[in-house]
Structures are given as structure tokens and as C-alpha cells.
Amino acid sequence: MKFTSRRLPFIVIPPLILIAVLVVYLQPSSPPAYVTAPVRTGDIESAVMATGQLDAVERVNVGAQVSGQVKLLKVRAGDHVTRGQSVADIDDVPQRNDLRNAEAALNVIEADLQAKQALLKQAERRFKRQRQMLSEDASSREDFETAEATLATTRAELQSLKARLVQAQTEVDKKKADLSYTRVLAPMDGTVIAVVTQQGQTVNSAQSAPTIIRLARLDVMT
Template sequence: MENCAMPPVKFTSRRTVLLCIFALTIATVLLAVFLHKPSQPAYITAPVRLGSIENAVLATGRLDAVERVNVGAQVSGQVKSLKVKVGDKVTKGQSVAEIDDLLQRNDLRTAEASLNEIKADMLAKQAQLKQAESKYKRQRRMLSEEASSQEDYEDAETTLATLRAQMQSLNARLVQAQITVDKKKVDLSYTRVVAPMDGIVIAVVTQQGQTVNSTQSAPTIIKLARLDVMTIKAQISEADITRVRPGQKAWFTIFSEPEHRYDATLRTVELAPESIMKDDSLASNSTSSGSGTSNASVYYNALLDVPNAGNRLRIAMTAQVSMVLGEAKNTLLIPVQAVHKTADKKSQVQVLTPDGHTEAREVKTGITNNVDVQILSGLKAGETVTLSQPEAKPAEGVFFL
């Protein structure tokens, strides 16, 4: 009986091994479950920050002087002297050039001689008229006394009437001669070319010694401009034209100083497109509207004034113009992609909480520039908003016993 019993030591050792294997398996599973935590959703986010925002109508324009004139000659002749050069400042009435005046002086002398001749004829005719009046009165008295014949009386009467008519003709010739003299004096004054306004000489077109001919049109001698104030002619699309108004604040940059902002003021917006100023294209488009519709864009010229005390701005420069519709400084900003409209047309954002979840929050928005939007209420600086929802990921593997 004692030889049939199993040794107790062997039974205990096998049981211990099984228990150890089971415990190790449980520990492995628990460790795998603990280490295999689901990852947090990946959001694209942006912080709520303080900054400045501006909503503006953008346009491209050209700079020009607020006043610019071509100073020309109104008489023909040789330019005897040119008294200015490019860059010179001139005042209104200042002489800028002189044209040889010999022809004009001779014309004036001829006209004055004709005037003096008519005046002399009038003096002689006045003496004859006075004599004729005396003779007529004498003949009338003698006729009443029957001391003279009817024929002598009529001769005296006819002579008086003729002399009076001649005096009227001389008076008319005198007026005409005086007009001619005045005109020749004006022509003589035109040989002295003067500046019509204060400004700066921006171009000299005609050189000294050159002959000008004013028969058909006044030849330009110099070009004069006021550069203390510049005007920008900017083209505004018809899509934006109702958003701008005179007196509106604006700013612009130029190619040589893209980082420098120049302030300007919108003076006016032209009532018709520039094409209407050049031709009657509007009428032609209306006439041809039955055969087809034109898709050409329509632009209106906006005129903006900008001070130019240092003459840094030049004529014909290109200006990138921003006409400000609204602006705010030191205000809360977030990207426009973060704002969504609810079913009841309210603005809403998704705010990322510290534990990695999101919460919907209603906000009140203000100015937008299509990149950022102003937040008037509903958020605080430093909070984080989401720009997009996380993408759905495939289910992770699960460990089973």
C-alpha cells in the first residue's frame, strides 16, 4: 500500500507552475490594455488673440498732380528766350518765355496809324459839318425872307445830310480801328508767356530759338503742375461702388515703398465710367443689347487727394489703394474658418477645453476682412478655437483572452 501513493512534492510543483503561467498571462493582458489607451482627436486650432483688423475696398490707381496745365504760345514766332527749366518753382503771372515780337509790334503800329488817320478824317469832317450846318441855317433864314432860292436851300440841306452820314461812317470806322488796336496790343502781350498758376515746371517742350506756329492750335512751351497735393484716380468695380463715399478715409502704397502707408481722403466718385467720357459706348451697348449681353466689367474712377509736402510722390506712379470701410484696434480676433452659422442664423464657434474636448459657444462678430473676424463677445483672449473637426479613424485592435 505504501508503494502505490504519489509523491506529494511532485504534485505541488506542477500546480505552482500552472498558477505562475496563469498569473503571467493576466498581467500581460492588463499591461496591454493599460498601454493601449485611445489617442486624443487631432484638431486644427487657432488661439483667440488681440490685434487690429480692417475691412477695405481694394483698387489700383495712378497718381497725378491736383492741377496740371500745358502753358502754350497764342501767337506765332521764334522763342527768343526761355526763362525756366525743369524743377523751377514759378508763381502766377511770372514770365516763363518770350517770343520775338517784331511782327506784333509792326501790326500794332499799322493799326494805330489807321486809327489816327480816321481820327484826323473825323476832325476834318467835323469842320465841314459845322460849316454845312451854318450854311443850312443861313439858307433857311434867307428862304423865309425870300432872299434865297428854293434850290440853294435844298443844296445846303443835302450837303448837311451827306456830311452827317459820313460822320456816322467815320464813327463806325473809328470803333473798328480801336478794336483792331486793342487786339494787336493783346497779340503783343501774348509774346510774353506767363505762368497761369503757382506750380513747378515738370517739362520743357519747346526750346529757345525754336519757331512756334499758333495758326491751328496753341503750341505747348512748358508743362506746369501743382505737386503739393496729389490726386489718385483709382478704378472701383461696380460690385464695390455703393460701399464707398466722399470723405472716406483711405491709404495706399507705392511700388518703391511697399511697407510705407500714405494716408489719403476720397474726394469724389465720378458718376459715369471713363468709357462714357470718351464715347457713347453706353448707348451703343443698350442698342445692341437685343443681340447679346456684354460681360465686360464696369469700373468707376474714384478721386483721392493726398498731401505731398516733400514731393516724394510723382506723376504717373502706381498706387495700391485701400478705402477703409471699418477698422478696430486691440480687439479679439479669430480666423473666419472658426465661425459657423447655426440653423437660426447665429454665429457659433467650437472652443477646445483643457481636457481635450470641444464645446459649442455662441459669439457676436464684428468687422471681417475675409481672413480674420472680430469677436465682440463670447470669447476671451488666450482661449483656443477649432478650425475643423477631427477625421474619423478606423477602430483599433482589441486584445482578447
């Protein structure tokens, strides 16, 4: 059979196309490329798409328990403080004077008490002597009764002084507490979110809320 040159392309081209398709199909595919990275720990963030108001789980107003001028303010807004940390100092001159006066009054009562205890011993000895003498008819009933009354009076005065001593000691303890209150301490760990009273201002403990700073725990929000 004879093929003309015009029909030759129709006979040759299809087998060539089939061979090309087979070569492409049967060629082994290249392995997939993987992206690797070292393993490490980290935080997973989760965002909530919502509107609302965040508030600290705990907040507190830190104020003064005594009246006076803020002599030193030791923190600013944004500072982190720990529980027991001194955040401000109140002028303590009045409290120191009050403490000295209370201690002086206590010393006077202690001295009076010692003197009265010595008088009590004398009164007891006099009473015993008068009682012995009265039993021996060596003293009058009047002298005995006088010694007895003196002993009773001295004992009563000694008890009164002991009560005054307790009151004076209580007053000294109160003045010591007032002096300690001039150092304003943070009641908890937190962040200063506001400074209400500035250095040099005077606070009055008789106010309903003599606030100096405001603290809040910002690690947990609600």
C-alpha cells in the same frame, strides 16, 4: 550626541544655502533706469504699402497765343514758378509793327473825324442861312435844297467816321493784346515738369496745342 566628520557637511550646507537665498531675496532692488529726451514738435510719417501711380492734382499746358519764334526760354524742368511769372518770350517784332500800323490808321481816322466835324459846322451854318434867305425870298429853292443835302451827307459821313473810329480803336486794342501775348506767363503756381518747345523754335498759334512747357502742382498728389 556625537557627529562624525562624514555627516557634518550635510548638516551645515543646507542652512548656509537658505541664508544665501534669504539675503538675495530680501536685498532691495535697484530703481529702474529711464531714458529721457527733450520734447519737441515733429512730423509723423505714415507709409502705405501698396502699388499704384501718383499724379498731380492739377496740371496745365502753357502755350503761346501768338505765332513766332521762341526768343527766350526762362525756365527748365524742375523749376518752381509762381502765377504771372514770365516763362518765355516770343519774338515780338511782327506784333510791334502791327500795333504801329493800327495806331497810324487810328490817327488818320481821328484827323478825318475832326475835319468832318468842321465841315458839319459849315454845312449847318449854310443850311440855316439858306433857310432864312428862302423865307425872305432872297434865295432860290434849289440853293436851299443843295445846302440841305450837303448837311445830310456831311452828317452821314460823320457817323460813318465815328463807326470807323470804334473799329480802329478795337484793332489797336487787339494788337496791344497780341503784343502782350508774346510774354508767356505761368497761369498758376507750380513746378515745370516738361519743356516741350526749345529756345529758337517757332510756335504756331493756329495749332491745336502750341505747348511750350507743362506745369503741375506737386504739393498735392492723387
